[in-house]
Amino acid sequence: MNDLSNRPETPDLIDIRDVDKTFGNGTVAVRDMSLGIKQGEFVSFLGPSGCGKSTALKMIAGLLSVSGGKITVNGHPAGQSSDGNDIGFVFQEATLMPWANVYENVYLPLKLHGLSKSEARERVEEALSMVGLANFAKSYPRELSGGMRMRVSIARAMVTRPKLLLMDEPFAALDEMTRAKLNDEVLALWEKHGLTVIFVTHSVFESVYLSSRVVVMAARPGRVVHDIPLSGGYPRNAAYRMTTEYTETCQRVSNALEGTMTNVDLNH
Numbered sequence: 372m373n374d375l376s377n378r379p380e381t382p383d384l385i386d387i388r389d390v391d392k393t394f395g396n397g398t399v400a401v402r403d404m405s406l407g408i409k410q411g412e413f414v415s416f417l418g419p420s421g422c423g424k425s426t427a428l429k430m431i432a433g434l435l436s437v438s439g440g441k442i443t444v445n446g447h448p449a450g451q452s453s454d455g456n457d458i459g460f461v462f463q464e465a466t467l468m469p470w471a472n473v474y475e476n477v478y479l480p481l482k483l484h485g486l487s488k489s490e491a492r493e494r495v496e497e498a499l500s501m502v503g504l505a506n507f508a509k510s511y512p513r514e515l516s517g518g519m520r521m522r523v524s525i526a527r528a529m530v531t532r533p534k535l536l537l538m539d540e541p542f543a544a545l546d547e548m549t550r551a552k553l554n555d556e557v558l559a560l561w562e563k564h565g566l567t568v569i570f571v572t573h574s575v576f577e578s579v580y581l582s583s584r585v586v587v588m589a590a591r592p593g594r595v596v597h598d599i600p601l602s603g604g605y606p607r608n609a610a611y612r613m614t615t616e617y618t619e620t621c622q623r624v625s626n627a628l629e630g631t632m633t634n635v636d637l638n639h
């Protein structure tokens with residue numbers, strides 16, 4: 372697994388400090404969120420619908436502004452990285468261009484950075500190999516299964532060789548077996564490339580299987596209520612799902628999540 376043993380000494384890669392987000396219609400999506408995330412962590416944001424998970428992720432990516440507080444990524448204000456390639460983002464939907472083949476979809480971020488097709492070829496091929504789609508470069512999205520489309524989406528996020536991968540419920544629409552397989556593939560990418568991953572999910576099982584740390588959020592207003600380190604069990608594989616450690620951890624995280632349902636402030 373990524374080396375987290377030096378966590379206390381190293382500075383945070385992501386520093387979320389006293390962050391609030393209120394939308395124009397008055398909805399308080401996130402209140403007073405403070406969190407430090409170190410290089411190499413695999414952090415899940417887990418919580419009920421509407422607790423601000425996606426909003427928090429988009430603020431880290433700089434896709435949404437904060438209303439108060441501050442987020443820095445690698446020392447730069449969110450969205451103002453010195454190198455725009457530092458972050459890869461994977462959405463719940465694969466959001467591929469239907470008229471373009473797999474190769475062209477994965478090439479897009481590099482094209483937007485001004486790389487010609489020949490300059491980009493090595494990286495596109497590398498990203499396609501990472502997700503096992505080297506032989507599908509010429510296929511169109513309509514010819515692929517949901518799991519394969521999501522792999523293309525992951526390849527497109529990885530093609531810029533980011534250090535930080537942000538994933539917003541990427542596997543929620545997939546069947547259980549495909550989801551489990553993609554969970555393993557994301558863990559393998561994380562370990563092989565020393566990534567830092569923030570993964571938004573509703574699923575206790577998914578968060579416990581993947582993460583070195585689960586941040587449990589509650590709604591109304593959206594906020595962090597538990598921060599649970601889970602560094603055991605790596606490298607995790609199907610056998611880990613059968614261990615007592617895994618089932619006990621799922622129970623513990625599930626209890627924390629359940630607590631968020633009874634702890635709702637109806638004034639927000």
Ligand SMILES: Nc1ncnc2c1ncn2[C@@H]1O[C@H](COP(=O)(O)OP(=O)(O)OP(=O)(O)O)[C@@H](O)[C@H]1O
Nearest residue numbers: 394396398400419420421422423424425426427593
């Ligand atoms: N653009 C927006 N304008 C107004 N309100 C918004 C906007 N985006 C999100 N919200 C509200 O902010 C709150 C948090 O939304 P967010 O999507 O971050 O939650 P979430 O935890 O990711 O939910 P889910 O798990 O259902 O995706 C919700 O009440 C949502 O309705």
